[in-house]
Amino acid sequence: MTGEPRPAVRAAALLFSMAVVGGLIGFSWERLVYEAPADVMDQVTPDDMLTQPARRTRTPEQEEILQRALSHFPPYPRGSRPEVLAADYLGSDVPIAVAWFSTQDTPDQVLAHYNSTLLDAGLPTVGQRYSEHAGYVGYWSPASEEVHLVSVLEQSGETLVFVSSGRMTRMLEGPPKVPEWIPLPLNAEDAAALTFKLEGGTQYTVSARVPDGTVPEVTEFFSKALIERGWRVQQVRPADESGVQLEVRRGEVRGMVMLRRQPPAPEVMIYLSLTERLMEAPQEEAPEKTR
Known part of the structure; x- marks a missing residue:
């Protein structure tokens, strides 16, 4: 198989x-x-x-x-x-x-x-x-x-x-285009990524699976990898063998990382949903009027 x-x-x-x-x-x-x-x-x-x-x-x-x-x-x-x-x-x-x-x-x-x-x-x-x-x-x-x-x-x-x-x-055809700034475990498989241009921002969704891992192990990977890259990471609830949800933020990018495992399957499913808000261009000061 x-x-x-x-x-x-x-x-x-x-x-x-x-x-x-x-x-x-x-x-x-x-x-x-x-x-x-x-x-x-x-x-x-x-x-x-x-x-x-x-x-x-x-x-x-x-x-x-x-x-x-x-x-x-x-x-x-x-x-x-x-x-x-x-x-x-x-x-x-x-x-x-x-x-x-x-x-x-x-x-x-x-x-x-x-x-x-x-x-x-x-x-x-x-x-x-x-x-x-x-x-x-x-x-x-x-x-x-x-x-x-x-x-x-x-x-x-x-x-x-x-x-x-x-x-x-x-x-589903061709290699996935996961943004380089989004970390994934080395043993992750079937990675897929989508990018949506929204009004006022950009939405990134990334999915993958770890064929032989546990939720705590994959949670530890994301917590460490994201923090090393300057992200703030907060667990919504404690990790267990069934799943965990993380709130993440870096600059104008914020979102969620969700990990789930459905026994008896040994794999851990990964899903990231990140939104990057567009920064409003600073308005230039009006030039002073000449007398």
């Missing part, structure tokens, strides 16, 4: 990160064996969702994005009206459509609903729970190399649901 994760799982984890890029949640590189299923969910239409009473008129472009994102899943029975989040922000080679809605239901309820829907349709699901507050479920279409996900992120008692569809294979 090789150490290369299945493309379906890698693509799903990557799309999940893209759909909730503002959240601190990681990638899953679990090994799954897929048969090539019929893409039966392509038969589901989002008409019920798209024809809900509108609070405002959608543009044709927004309707097209919603169609791409929602057409692979039936509407959630207790969700708000779906809205466009983003589309194709990684370029034409990586088509992505993301919609979102909110619900008062828990992440467990949302994921269980869509997991049952996919299983009833005869699709092998791909999914991951990062905590009681975050996770995803979806499926991979081998024919189109597209992954379709429902991702959840609970905030302040409300569950945000991201429905996404994307062809992520191009993002």
